[in-house]
Amino acid sequence: MGDSVWVGVRERVQALGGVGAGDRVFGGLGHKFFLEDPLTAAQLADLEACMGVTLPEEYRGFLRHVGAGGAGPSYGVFPVRLVQGRWRWEGDGADLADLSRLAEPFPREGADPEAVRELLAEQPEEEDFEEIEDFDDAMEAWDERWETVMWSSDRTVGAIVISHIGCAARQWLVISGPERGRIWSDNRVDDEDLSPLLDEHGEPVTFAGWFLTWLHEAERQSASVSAGD
Template identity: 80%
Template sequence: MDDSIWVGVRERVHALTAAPAGDRVFGAMGHRFLLEDPLTQAELADLERQTGVLLPEEYRDFLLHVGAGGAGPSYGVYPVRLVQGRWRWEGDGAGLADLSRLAEPFPREGADPEAVRLLLSEHPEEEDFDEIEDFDDAIEAWEERWEPVMWSADRTVGAVVISTLGCAAREWLIISGPERGRIWSDNRVDDEDLKPLLDDNGVPMTFTRWYLTWLEKAEHQLASAPVTG
């Protein structure tokens, strides 16, 4: 990976802290366009030694040249920090990732895709019930079957939660397996399955594309914001 793509990115993000109307960018009220310090080579080596994986190249270069987390898509990139001798990612839902299983390939089709498809096909629909109470009972019974399958830790091995859109909607960075280096969307809170995040042309988002697309849109949005006062 050519790490020169990250040259000047930290400075571009920092420049947005002085832009008027910065809160127009979604999530900026949370991260304020601030970045954590980059990791040192020694810290990155320690992180990878402890987790037992070589992180995706684009993300490794981001950690070394831009920051260990902070300003970024949605409410920002979850920071990775050393806490009491252990490395961990911090943010809403970060604990969903099993850091002891990062070397396992992320299951692109899910840990049990047939079970998911069957459950989705059996989702109760309100129009099929004469009484709302019966529909509510059916939904409750369905969710009792759905949640253990959909939220199984086996479905997110080899990945870390990297960002949140709020309301328990999150994005994952895939660490191991065929999807390594790509971003996946997680809207399971609304009964939607995990799926790859795609750009406007339907191309899967890599970490670099995900981050730089956000930065370019934020710069354009703030540059075109009307001047007040």
Template identity: 60%
Template sequence: MSDRIWDGVRERVAALGRANSSIFGMQGHRFELEPVLSPGEVAELEAQIGTSLPADYRAFLLEVGAGGAGPSYGLFPVRRVDGRWRWDGDGADLTELGRLAEPFPARGPDRELLTALRAEEPDEDEFDDEDEFDLVYEAWDERYTAVWWSDDLTAGAAAICHLGCAMRQWLVITGPHGGRIWSDDRVDGAEMTPLLDSSGAPVTFTRWYLNWLDEAERLTSPEREPAT
């Protein structure tokens, strides 16, 4: 891939804003990009998280912007808050900043434990007292949630985008899957999975962002066919 892959991208995004494009999610970012980060700021971010960022994402921060316009409701911006760097957005706080240097596990939750917990789910019909049922169910739900939403499943990855309804996408930072995008639909009971293209290949950050930009331009072009 060319070292100049991000050339002109910031200008293309600005042009979409001037064209009053109304693609999905634009109300969240309005085709506005944050300022770029300096090499020193990116180095400081990497020092704080204890690992290097994927090369293409690092270049994006330096050449395009720290976040803003992007797929769905936008790319979570990287910001320094009280002297520490973090991703900022709806669900960005799911990112365990202190665990980004750990290799991303690329696995689902403990299925045997989940199966056992599901078998233990309290049945309201077996309780005479509603308040007692609520207490028992709350305790069970806390144990189940701890497994399903375990931080162990997202170590080494950063939440960078939300699609609405608590569905999000993550950028893998470290490990063999570094630089790839994973989809997180756990809110709908589905495990996290790698985002794949039409040929079944994993989608990198670069392809994820440029695919969105290409599609936004196609939908905004005056030559596009009207919807039927």
């Protein structure tokens, strides 16, 4: 899939803002269908040199021809910006990504399912404690164990947080490894493991599919509401 997939996409997004689709599309009131300026070829080269990786092709095309971030699925695509001489992605949870390890393969195997099940079974229950202070101490100790299993930065090397979908749930774009270019869901806040985002046919969703599916649906929602006005 070449850069041609992005032809006219920036204009389509901006058109949604022009017709006031913000209150019809989830997240639209937040990003207002605004897009950052696209990166120049020199800026993209500098970004990749600083990160020590070549970004996935579909995402590179988006950055060059659509924008460096802004409007998109859920609350939008996290923008990448040059701040005080250093490139970084900005957004709710963007700092979860270790930008110094983007060249390492993303570990798609996730957490050990058996370890997760055992740990969840051992989660303290308040009714098992006579004193609330004892329960709080037990929960604090359990949380430390849980974070070691589920929230270790080793589990998300080779990926960046690309979007926030609400209530501390996020989506990642894999930069390196066998899952390169694909979107992964992160709902660990609800005790669910990282998992690949799949389409209606059970196929992995790539960056372009993720963004363009959102755009098509946003246009459909805007048109259907307008037709009913």
